[in-house]
Amino acid sequence: MYGMVNKAIEELVISGYGEDIWEQIKLTAGVEEEVFVSTEGYPDAMTYALVGAASEVLKMPASDVLESFGKHWILKTAQNGYGDMMAAGGKTLREFLVNLPDFHSRVSMILPHLAPPKFYISDIEEKSVRIHYQSHRAGLSPFVVGLMKGLGERFSTPVIVEHAADKAAGADHDEFVVRW
Numbered sequence: 001m002y003g004m005v006n007k008a009i010e011e012l013v014i015s016g017y018g019e020d021i022w023e024q025i026k027l028t029a030g031v032e033e034e035v036f037v038s039t040e041g042y043p044d045a046m047t048y049a050l051v052g053a054a055s056e057v058l059k060m061p062a063s064d065v066l067e068s069f070g071k072h073w074i075l076k077t078a079q080n081g082y083g084d085m086m087a088a089g090g091k092t093l094r095e096f097l098v099n100l101p102d103f104h105s106r107v108s109m110i111l112p113h114l115a116p117p118k119f120y121i122s123d124i125e126e127k128s129v130r131i132h133y134q135s136h137r138a139g140l141s142p143f144v145v146g147l148m149k150g151l152g153e154r155f156s157t158p159v160i161v162e163h164a165a166d167k168a169a170g171a172d173h174d175e176f177v178v179r180w
C-alpha cells in the first residue's frame with residue numbers, strides 16, 4: 001500500500017499515545033523505517049504488522065484499532081490531504097455513499113499504482129443504503145465500519161452500521177447496511 005496509509009497509522013498513534021508508544025509499536029512490528037514516504041509503495045504485510053503490534057501494545061482488539069483508523073482516515077487524513085476530492089464526493093452522507101463506487105478511480109489519477117477495494121451500492125432508500133465491499137485484502141471490514149462512522153461524523157449524520165454479510169464467515173463478499 002502507499003506509504004500514506006502507514007503514515008496515517010503513525011499520526012493516529014502519536015496523537016493519541018505519544019512518540020514512545022509509537023516506537024514500541026514499530027519495534028514490536030519489526031518495522032525499521034524512520035519515515036514513510038506517502039507516495040511510495042510498501043508491502044501490505046507491513047501495514048498488517050503495524051496494526052497487529054498496535055493491538056498488542058495498546059491492549060486493544062485489532063478490530064478496534066482498524067475502526068479508529070477508519071474514522072481517522074476520513075476525518076483527518078483524507079480531509080487534510082485531499083479536501084477538494086472529499087468535497088467533490090458529495091454534499092450529504094447519502095450522496096457521498098451513492099457516489100462511493102467512483103471515488104477511488106479519481107484517487108487513482110494521482111496515485112496510479114493504487115490497488116483499491118471495489119464498492120457498489122444497492123437498496124438505496126431515503127435513510128439507508130446497502131454497501132457491497134470487495135477487496136483482495138482480508139480482515140479489513142472493521143476499517144470499513146470506521147470509515148462509515150467517520151463519514152457520519154463528517155456530515156453530522158450519526159450512523160448505525162450493520163455488517164450484514166461477512167466474507168470471513170463464508171459470504172461471497174462483505175455487505176454493510178448503513179442507516180441514519
Ligand code: HEM
Nearest residue numbers: 001002078082085107113114115116117135136137140147
Ligand atoms: C481522498 C481520499 C482517499 C484517498 C487518498 C484514498 C487512498 C487510499 C489508499 C492509498 C489506499 C491503500 C491501497 C493502496 O495503496 O493500493 C486505500 C485503501 C482503502 N480505501 Fe481509500 N482513499 C480515500 C478515501 C476513501 C473513502 C472515502 C473510502 C470509503 C468510505 C475508502 C475506502 C478504502 C478501503 C476500505 C481501503 C482498504 C483497502 C482494501 O480494502 O483493499 N477510501 N485508499
